[in-house]
Amino acid sequence: MIASLAWKNVWRNKKRSLIIIFATALGLWGSLLAGAIWMGWGESMVNTAIARDLSHIQIHRKGYFQNKEVENYIPNGFNILGELSRIPGIKAVSGRTLVEGMAASPTSTFGVKIVGIVPSQAKKVTDIYNRLTAGNYFAGGGRNPIVIGKKLADRLGLKLHSKIVLSFQGFGSSLNYAAFRIIGIYKTDSSIFDQSNVFVRQSDLFRILGHTPVIHEIAIRVQSSQIMPQVYNIVQEKYTHLDVQTWEEIAPEVAFTSAAMESFTYIFIGIILFALLFGITNTMLMAVMERVRELGVLIAVGMTKGKVFTMILLETIILSITGGVAGIVIGGLTISYFSRTGIDLSALASSMETFGTSTSLRPFLPLDMYIALPVMIIITAIFSAVLPAWKAINIQPSAAIRTY
Numbered sequence: 138m139i140a141s142l143a144w145k146n147v148w149r150n151k152k153r154s155l156i157i158i159f160a161t162a163l164g165l166w167g168s169l170l171a172g173a174i175w176m177g178w179g180e181s182m183v184n185t186a187i188a189r190d191l192s193h194i195q196i197h198r199k200g201y202f203q204n205k206e207v208e209n210y211i212p213n214g215f216n217i218l219g220e221l222s223r224i225p226g227i228k229a230v231s232g233r234t235l236v237e238g239m240a241a242s243p244t245s246t247f248g249v250k251i252v253g254i255v256p257s258q259a260k261k262v263t264d265i266y267n268r269l270t271a272g273n274y275f276a277g278g279g280r281n282p283i284v285i286g287k288k289l290a291d292r293l294g295l296k297l298h299s300k301i302v303l304s305f306q307g308f309g310s311s312l313n314y315a316a317f318r319i320i321g322i323y324k325t326d327s328s329i330f331d332q333s334n335v336f337v338r339q340s341d342l343f344r345i346l347g348h349t350p351v352i353h354e355i356a357i358r359v360q361s362s363q364i365m366p367q368v369y370n371i372v373q374e375k376y377t378h379l380d381v382q383t384w385e386e387i388a389p390e391v392a393f394t395s396a397a398m399e400s401f402t403y404i405f406i407g408i409i410l411f412a413l414l415f416g417i418t419n420t421m422l423m424a425v426m427e428r429v430r431e432l433g434v435l436i437a438v439g440m441t442k443g444k445v446f447t448m449i450l451l452e453t454i455i456l457s458i459t460g461g462v463a464g465i466v467i468g469g470l471t472i473s474y475f476s477r478t479g480i481d482l483s484a485l486a487s488s489m490e491t492f493g494t495s496t497s498l499r500p501f502l503p504l505d506m507y508i509a510l511p512v513m514i515i516i517t518a519i520f521s522a523v524l525p526a527w528k529a530i531n532i533q534p535s536a537a538i539r540t541y
Contacts, residue, residue, distance in 0.1 A: 139444055143451035150424070154456060157420045161413055161460025162467060165510070168409040169468030172402030173500035174480070179398035181498060183384075185326045186391050188264045190334070191384040192231075192356035193365050194372060199380045201353065207236055207308060207346070211379065214352030220375075221357060226368040228360045229261035232352040234339050238305030240285075242293035249289065249335050251303060253342035262356045265323050265336065271297045272321035281341050283317035286331025287324040297322060303335070307346045315345045402506065410517045413457075417518065421453050421525035429532055437534035449526040450519065457518035458511070465510055475500050 234253030256275040266274035385392035
């Protein structure tokens with residue numbers, strides 16, 4: 138009976154009830170969409186970084202990041218590369234030879250990381266070959282081909298088929314110089330990466346170094362991010378003498394940004410609900426003050442204060458849940474639509490590249506957020522009902538009937 142009475146009371150003033158329901162739905166829709174965009178941005182940073190060069194797991198010699206000298210390579214790296222490809226859950230592996238050096242053109246010089254790769258391996262681990270704006274990805278022969286980023290090409294005033302001179306320290310503190318022919322220019326979502334990394338064939342790099350083939354870094358892609366922890370544990374236990382790291386350990390700033398986006402979403406939704414709390418409280422207070430005589434009569438004929446409190450509480454929850462469900466449904470449909478089509482942010486391309494984020498943003502929200510939202514709405518409704526319900530149960534029947 139109390140629930141039925143509360144439902145009827147909500148719709149006694151349809152205009153006021155619809156206004157608060159609309160305000161709740163609009164607030165939740167906006168906060169959900171904003172949160173989904175933030176989370177999509179964080180997820181985009183992670184996905185592009187993994188596909189660009191991080192991969193899911195990397196292996197180095199212990200102490201490599203403290204001393205990136207060319208001599209600090211992985212012992213028996215090629216044997217380990219073969220062993221890793223046989224571990225269940227690993228999709229692809231790629232061995233990289235890394236050398237810090239300088240890239241020079243007739244007009245300028247710039248510090249770069251020279252990455253020696255086996256193109257057939259690298260294509261299975263990174264998507265650089267799909268990011269070419271000109272040329273090809275080591276498709277032909279030729280002596281000393283190189284693929285560089287568009288940002289570096291612009292900085293050095295180079296174009297396709299131009300020559301670029303690389304200088305770098307070799308084994309035994311020797312200094313090496315070599316001219317390379319640009320056969321491909323790539324452009325990723327990170328301008329910093331594009332101006333700092335050049336790719337050459339390992340065979341060419343070994344010939345210039347005059348040393349037996351070595352690997353400084355092994356990049357591993359797993360079949361899905363869900364099984365990454367299990368694969369990581371297997372690899373770490375197998376190669377305890379090496380430094381095995383996940384992408385989160387290698388790029389903690391990317392992992393932090395991704396995790397922070399979900400926290401920001403909850404905080405933002407909490408702020409919206411906190412603001413709505415005052416609107417709902419004000420609406421319910423007006424409803425109580427308009428019905429002082431009626432409530433006084435109900436208390437006078439025997440309705441307990443507990444039932445009056447419950448009735449006001451149910452009215453508040455009905456208002457909040459109705460608006461909340463409408464906001465969640467509309468927000469979910471909007472997010473679903475933009476997740477499929479993407480949001481084009483090409484107008485902000487230069488800013489997005491600074492953060493390493495794709496200009497096509499696909500917002501999303503995890504399922505647990507849709508589950509948590511109704512709970513948050515009900516809690517907000519309960520707090521909103523406290524003051525109006527307290528006013529209602531403290532009405533004096535005799536004074537209410539006589540005065541109103």
